[in-house]
Amino acid sequence: MEIRLLRYFLAAAEERNVSRAARALHITQPTLSRQLKEFEESLGAELFVRQNKELVLTEAGQFLKSRAEEILELAERTEREFEDQKKTLFSGHVSIGCVEADNSDTVAMMLEELVGDYPQVTFTIFSGTSDMIVEKLEKGLLDLAVLLEPVDTKQFEKLVLPREERWGLLVSRESFLAAQDAIKIADLAGIPLLSSSRAEVQAMIESWSKEQGVPFQIVGRFNLIFNVFPLVENHVGSALGIEGAVSNQRSDTLKFLPLVPEVKTNCVLVWKKNRELSPAVSVFLQYFKDAFEA
Numbered sequence: 001m002e003i004r005l006l007r008y009f010l011a012a013a014e015e016r017n018v019s020r021a022a023r024a025l026h027i028t029q030p031t032l033s034r035q036l037k038e039f040e041e042s043l044g045a046e047l048f049v050r051q052n053k054e055l056v057l058t059e060a061g062q063f064l065k066s067r068a069e070e071i072l073e074l075a076e077r078t079e080r081e082f083e084d085q086k087k088t089l090f091s092g093h094v095s096i097g098c099v100e101a102d103n104s105d106t107v108a109m110m111l112e113e114l115v116g117d118y119p120q121v122t123f124t125i126f127s128g129t130s131d132m133i134v135e136k137l138e139k140g141l142l143d144l145a146v147l148l149e150p151v152d153t154k155q156f157e158k159l160v161l162p163r164e165e166r167w168g169l170l171v172s173r174e175s176f177l178a179a180q181d182a183i184k185i186a187d188l189a190g191i192p193l194l195s196s197s198r199a200e201v202q203a204m205i206e207s208w209s210k211e212q213g214v215p216f217q218i219v220g221r222f223n224l225i226f227n228v229f230p231l232v233e234n235h236v237g238s239a240l241g242i243e244g245a246v247s248n249q250r251s252d253t254l255k256f257l258p259l260v261p262e263v264k265t266n267c268v269l270v271w272k273k274n275r276e277l278s279p280a281v282s283v284f285l286q287y288f289k290d291a292f293e294a
Helices: 003-015 018-025 029-043 059-089 104-117 130-138 185-190 199-212 225-233 279-292
Strands: 048-051 054-057 091-098 120-127 144-148 156-172 192-196 217-222 238-242 254-260 264-272
Touching: 003 018, 003 029, 003 054, 003 059, 018 029, 054 059, 091 104, 091 130, 091 279, 104 120, 104 144, 104 279, 120 279, 130 144, 130 264, 144 279, 156 225, 156 279, 185 199, 192 199, 192 225, 217 225, 225 238, 225 254, 264 279
Parallel strands: 091 120, 091 144, 192 217, 192 238
Antiparallel strands: 048 054, 144 264, 156 238, 156 254, 156 264
8 A cells, every 4th residue: 555545545535526636736637536546446445435526435435544644644754753863864074164254144054954954964164265265175175165256266166145245445433434324436546445465356446446537545455354453443544345244343443334336246155166075065055055046
């Protein structure tokens, strides 16, 4: 006696109509009618009779219904317990690199889901600049990485994460700029600026300068923005960066001013092309795909 046939039988018994039951089961009405007829023939007993255009259970049908409910409940419970046991025994390690950004929270949520489903899986997070992370990814020291655009990803498979990162200027609260809620890109021309040393970011800032027709005064470059906080506080310069990397950081002494017109870029999840992923990494990657892939 197949579990599938018991499900078909119960659906017909509950709906009291073959067409409605077929829709609930996502199969065609002729298929369900044929399966129920063959089921009755295999049992050697009539399970339904028609009364006023509805299916009514026979005595044999009522007996089977009570047993079918018990069997299906036991089967579903066994499947759940087997899946729980499989997840408990599943193990492995995931190494992921992540830039400082709003999307760091996304990585945390995915890891929480992973270890919740698979308690034996362990993980390592490496935080750093995109350049540092890419180097480790290319050497095979990381399985996956979250990088901030603009970034060259031609050598990787990638998945664009939907949460955008907003660019702006980090200023001292003692600066005259702190009275503003935003800053125009054109107004950056007269401000001593600290910017990322990444080539892609430098190119993006140069394109802003050309679009505005004004030169920007870059007085210093950095790789990790937290090293820049004291420089901004001491008025050496104001730092260009993304809001997610500086939010809730020294808010009593520093202020983030978003650029206007608004500039936003995405983070991307990347992994090496043609590299065989471990089962644990494959599962973790699938969480991202299920959540964000169109």
